Amino acid sequence: xxxxGELSRRTGVKVPTIRFYEDKGLLPQPERTAxxxxxxxxxxxxxxxxxxxxxxxxxxxxxxxxxLSLEGAQGDDLNRAHEIARRQLHDLRERIGKLQRLESxxxxxxxxxxxxxxxxxAVLHAxxxxxxxxxxx
Amino acid sequence: xxxxGELSRRTGVKVPTIRFYEDKGLLPQPERTAxxxxxxxxxxxxxxxxxxxxxxxxxxxxxxxxxLSLEGAQGDDLNRAHEIARRQLHDLRERIGKLQRLESxxxxxxxxxxxxxxxxxAVLHAxxxxxxxxxxx
DNA sequence: CTAATTCCTCTAGTGGCTAGAGGTTCAAGG
DNA sequence: CCTTGAACCTCTAGCCACTAGAGGAATTAG
Numbered sequence: 001x002x003x004x005g006e007l008s009r010r011t012g013v014k015v016p017t018i019r020f021y022e023d024k025g026l027l028p029q030p031e032r033t034a035x036x037x038x039x040x041x042x043x044x045x046x047x048x049x050x051x052x053x054x055x056x057x058x059x060x061x062x063x064x065x066x067x068l069s070l071e072g073a074q075g076d077d078l079n080r081a082h083e084i085a086r087r088q089l090h091d092l093r094e095r096i097g098k099l100q101r102l103e104s105x106x107x108x109x110x111x112x113x114x115x116x117x118x119x120x121x122a123v124l125h126a127x128x129x130x131x132x133x134x135x136x137x
Numbered sequence: 138x139x140x141x142g143e144l145s146r147r148t149g150v151k152v153p154t155i156r157f158y159e160d161k162g163l164l165p166q167p168e169r170t171a172x173x174x175x176x177x178x179x180x181x182x183x184x185x186x187x188x189x190x191x192x193x194x195x196x197x198x199x200x201x202x203x204x205l206s207l208e209g210a211q212g213d214d215l216n217r218a219h220e221i222a223r224r225q226l227h228d229l230r231e232r233i234g235k236l237q238r239l240e241s242x243x244x245x246x247x248x249x250x251x252x253x254x255x256x257x258x259a260v261l262h263a264x265x266x267x268x269x270x271x272x273x274x
Numbered sequence: 275c276t277a278a279t280t281c282c283t284c285t286a287g288t289g290g291c292t293a294g295a296g297g298t299t300c301a302a303g304g
Numbered sequence: 305c306c307t308t309g310a311a312c313c314t315c316t317a318g319c320c321a322c323t324a325g326a327g328g329a330a331t332t333a334g
Binding site for chain 3: 003034
Binding site for chain 2: 329
């Protein structure tokens with residue numbers, strides 16, 4: 001049996017966040033002591049680790065919930081889990097691509113007018129002028 | 138003179154968002170018609186484009202505001218603008234790196250147990266098991 | 275002059291937490 | 305057994321950057 005603080009330490013999820021997940025229905029309501037404090041079992045620890053990991057991967061809570069409901073899934077439900085993973089991968093690749101385009105632009109801006117400080121800074125100009133960008137975003 | 142809708146069309150910033158920026162002090166309060174409707178000039182359009190662009194680049198509104206206050210800056214203030222750009226570039230590169238690590242993991246998960254559907258799906262297992270990850274995140 | 279469109283203000287909701295107030299329970303040391 | 309201090313409890317409010325909707329007024333095209 002773990003206290004909420006122990007659960008927090010073992011998963012890296014902050015205490016208020018654990019309560020927040022319970023509120024949202026992602027974690028089941030745990031047992032309570034006579035003094036109304038939460039006590040968790042191994043299953044809760046595993047479940048929270050799952051949530052933590054999928055959140056780290058960038059999945060929104062709604063998807064985490066969907067995956068959790070597929071525990072011990074079979075047949076079509078398995079396909080659904082794959083589907084979620086595939087969609088997330090797609091989203092992630094899009095995000096990476098977009099950020100990389102922004103990176104090259106920001107790199108250009110950050111080095112603008114280094115050395116020669118004219119009376120109007122090129123950095124400020126560059127932030128304002130989308131026309132200068134190499135690609136769309 | 139532009140209506141708020143025209144400003145929206147020309148910048149791609151939604152109408153409620155424009156009012157939101159005004160509320161936050163990022164845009165000055167524009168003139169009003171006799172009937173209390175906002176009318177914007179060229180300067181407002183430029184300013185909103187600047188905000189839009191810097192937001193697209195991922196800068197938080199606080200940084201956008203800081204840059205806006207540096208309009209026509211000189212000396213140390215110019216360095217401050219550079220500093221903001223440099224810090225953002227650094228942040229962006231970190232974000233990209235992290236997402237790329239996640240990408241490889243998610244790719245692994247998405248293809249897990251493709252073909253052979255055992256009684257416990259590897260996708261669900263993979264989402265739960267951080268130990269399987271190649272690197273930290 | 276009418277009808278459609280756009281505008282106004284205001285409130286509340288989103289996601290995913292995080293912080294704080296004000297009070298209670300627990301575990302260890304004396 | 306009693307005290308102390310850490311950890312716990314609930315509840316409310318705040319964060320960021322918007323977004324949506326209600327209910328009503330102004331503008332514009334025909």
